[in-house]
Amino acid sequence: MEQSGRHAWVERRRCVAYMVALVMFWSEAAAQIRYSISEEVKEGSVVGNIAKDLGIDKVTLKEREYRIVGTSTEPLFHLNQDDGILYVSRKVDREEICERSNACIINLKTVLENPLEIHYVAIEVLDVNDHSPVFPEKEKRLEIFESTLPGARFQLQTARDPDGSQFSVQQYKLSHNDHFRLEVKERGEDRKMPFLVLQKQLDREAMREHRLLLTAVDGGKPARSGTIEILIEVLDVNDNWPVFTQDVYSAVLNENAPPGTLAIQVNATDLDEGANGEIVYSFGKEVDVNLQKLFYIDSKTGEIKVTGEIDFEENQNYEIDIQASDKGTVPLSTDKTVIIKIIDLNDNAPEIEVTSFSKSVPEDCRTGTTVALISVNDLDSGPNGKVSCFIREAVPFAISPSLQDNMYAIVTKSLLDREEKSFYGLTVVAKDTGEPSLSSEKTIAVVVSDVNDNRPQFSLSPYTFYITENNDLAAPLFSVRASDPDDGDNAHIVYHICSLTGDVLLKR
Numbered sequence: 001m002e003q004s005g006r007h008a009w010v011e012r013r014r015c016v017a018y019m020v021a022l023v024m025f026w027s028e029a030a031a032q033i034r035y036s037i038s039e040e041v042k043e044g045s046v047v048g049n050i051a052k053d054l055g056i057d058k059v060t061l062k063e064r065e066y067r068i069v070g071t072s073t074e075p076l077f078h079l080n081q082d083d084g085i086l087y088v089s090r091k092v093d094r095e096e097i098c099e100r101s102n103a104c105i106i107n108l109k110t111v112l113e114n115p116l117e118i119h120y121v122a123i124e125v126l127d128v129n130d131h132s133p134v135f136p137e138k139e140k141r142l143e144i145f146e147s148t149l150p151g152a153r154f155q156l157q158t159a160r161d162p163d164g165s166q167f168s169v170q171q172y173k174l175s176h177n178d179h180f181r182l183e184v185k186e187r188g189e190d191r192k193m194p195f196l197v198l199q200k201q202l203d204r205e206a207m208r209e210h211r212l213l214l215t216a217v218d219g220g221k222p223a224r225s226g227t228i229e230i231l232i233e234v235l236d237v238n239d240n241w242p243v244f245t246q247d248v249y250s251a252v253l254n255e256n257a258p259p260g261t262l263a264i265q266v267n268a269t270d271l272d273e274g275a276n277g278e279i280v281y282s283f284g285k286e287v288d289v290n291l292q293k294l295f296y297i298d299s300k301t302g303e304i305k306v307t308g309e310i311d312f313e314e315n316q317n318y319e320i321d322i323q324a325s326d327k328g329t330v331p332l333s334t335d336k337t338v339i340i341k342i343i344d345l346n347d348n349a350p351e352i353e354v355t356s357f358s359k360s361v362p363e364d365c366r367t368g369t370t371v372a373l374i375s376v377n378d379l380d381s382g383p384n385g386k387v388s389c390f391i392r393e394a395v396p397f398a399i400s401p402s403l404q405d406n407m408y409a410i411v412t413k414s415l416l417d418r419e420e421k422s423f424y425g426l427t428v429v430a431k432d433t434g435e436p437s438l439s440s441e442k443t444i445a446v447v448v449s450d451v452n453d454n455r456p457q458f459s460l461s462p463y464t465f466y467i468t469e470n471n472d473l474a475a476p477l478f479s480v481r482a483s484d485p486d487d488g489d490n491a492h493i494v495y496h497i498c499s500l501t502g503d504v505l506l507k508r
Contacts, residue, residue: 035086036124039094044087047077047123050110051084054119058083064112077108077123086121094125095162129167129220133159135228140214142196145235146204149271153183154196159216159226166219175213180232182214196230204234241332242268242279242324250339255312256347259305263295263340266302268324275327284321284335295340297322304338312344313379346384346434351377352442355407360449363418371397371446372410376430384434392427397446399428410444418448419485450487458482 035048051061060066062081078089098104108121135157142154161168172194174182179202183195194214202210210232217225244266251264270277281302283292294308295318304320318340325333356373378385389399389408396414401407410426424446431439458480465478484491 032120032122034122034124036126037088037092038126038128039092040128040130041088041092043090047086047088049083049085050079050119050121054084056084056112060112064114064117066110066112069109069111076106079110092125094127094164095131097125099162127164127167129163129218129224131162131167132224133161133169133216133218133226135159135214135216135226137228139229139231142230142232143235144198144202144232145237145240146202147237147272148198148202148240150198150201152198152271154198156194156196156214156230157228158191158193159228161216161218161224163218163220168218169216170219171217173215173217175215177210177212179210180212202234204236207234209233237330240271240276240326242270242326242334244268244324244334244336248339249336250341252341252343253306253310254343255310255345257306257310259307261306263304263306264338265304266322266324266336266338268302268334268336270326272326272328278327280325280327282323282325284323287321291318291320294318295320304340310342312342312381313348315342316344317341344381344384346380346432346436346438348379348384349438349440350387350430350432352389352428352430352440353377354442354444357444358446360447361412361416362451363416363448364451364453365412365416367412367414369412370409371412372444373402374399374408374410374428374442376406376408378430378432380432380434384432386433387430388433389428389430392429392441393425395424395426397424397426416448418450418487419454422448422450422487424448450490452486452490454485454490456482456484456493 033048033050033053037045037047050056051058051066056066061084066079066081066084068075068077068079075089076092077086079086094104097106104125104127106123106125108123110119110121111117112119137157140157144152144154159169159172169192172182172184172192174180174196179198179200181197181199183197185193185195187193196212212230212232213227214230215225215227217223245268246266249264249266253261253263257263266281268279268281270279279302280299281297282299283297294306294310295304296307297304302324304322320338320340322336322338323333324336325331353375354372355375358371361369361371374389376387376389378387387406391397391399391410396412396416397410398413400409400411402409410428426444426446428442428444429439430441431437459482460480463478463480467477471477480495482493482495484493
């Protein structure tokens with residue numbers, strides 16, 4: 001009876017696995033219920049009784065139109081308003097809904113109308129072992145030299161199983177043979193990488209090819225499996241290709257690195273002995289000539305060094321094809337690409353160019369009048385190329401950004417007065433935000449032109465003179481003097497005597 005009861009419990013979990021995991025009120029009118037069901041459960045299976053879990057009577061369910069809120073045209077679940085029981089509407093496929101996620105949760109939002117009451121239902125879909133492991137190909141071909149030494153490893157293709165956790169691929173098995181064994185390495189979560197390891201040297205004259213069967217097995221009970229046939233062709237050449245010790249070679253290099261700077265060192269090994277195992281490094285046959293002027297590879301050590309000028313502004317990264325070749329009678333070579341990323345340094349100061357300039361500015365011009373247009377450019381990138389401009393002196397001029405990038409206008413920011421100051425030397429400074437910051441300067445001369453905005457002024461007002469009687473008709477009686485702060489013709493003064501009043505009039 002105990003075993004029968006346990007069997008019934010397992011069956012209930014596989015089919016409907018109904019349980020109330022948590023009832024949690026988010027507010028006075030909102031609650032959350034959690035259920036769990038197995039995928040592949042039959043249509044019409046009961047998930048749970050929501051009304052019972054919420055403590056809502058059947059009459060209330062129907063009167064308040066208890067329903068599931070959703071827009072799906074083919075919902076996975078439906079709710080019976082008469083009794084509050086939640087049913088499965090169609091096939092539930094965990095891999096379709098959640099792919100390989102560890103936890104597969106379907107969240108339903110349900111409502112009661114008048115008054116509005118919201119309840120959330122979380123349904124966990126439990127995984128079942130409904131998929132078999134599958135290899136990407138039915139057959140894998142390998143070519144192995146008969147001189148290959150025992151212990152050599154060959155990576156095989158991995159199988160994929162859409163199921164998760166314990167139902168994914170758990171082990172690999174290799175058919176019985178005298179020359180190879182199987183080694184499996186863990187590669188992250190739920191990933192196992194099979195390798196074929198040679199344990200007995202091959203003899204092409206005895207057997208030209210070997211056929212092995214690799215089987216991937218998942219952790220289900222009963223387990224599911226998938227197979228791939230491995231065809232090994234034994235080559236009748238007594239050497240091996242060089243093998244680089246790294247799958248990827250990449251390095252970072254500062255621009256302006258001096259000649260002789262080590263960028264990266266590559267390394268390859270060859271299982272052969274003597275000359276057949278000696279490695280020679282070189283650039284690939286198709287490497288551009290200009291690239292070979294920038295870098296040099298040592299044929300013995302595999303060191304790649306700088307020989308030319310490295311400029312980030314010309315190229316931000318380089319992909320260099322290299323080769324490792326042995327010294328056999330018929331050399332064998334292995335290709336590899338080395339990626340060198342160049343790091344930008346703040347080695348370019350901003351450049352200032354005056355694109356338009358007014359030789360003089362009238363002193364009565366309005367505030368905001370454009371005096372000059374300048375453009376600023378910095379060949380660096382990122383913060384090293386971000387530039388700000390300002391005028392160093394305290395002058396009635398300002399720099400205003402233009403609508404066009406890197407363009408600025410120098411404008412008046414207050415009224416000018418030529419009589420106070422007729423010339424300004426503006427030092428425009430452009431500064432980037434690099435570390436350390438670089439800047440440049442350009443001086444712009446602004447001349448303030450005169451307008452006739454001042455009246456002539458007598459040196460005294462009024463003038464008082466005493467004249468003696470019987471004076472000579474030709475002798476001067478007195479003199480007056482006036483001045484005008486304006487310039488040029490605007491400051492030229494003409495004197496007149498008013499015939500009626502005797503007043504001296506000034507006229508420009």
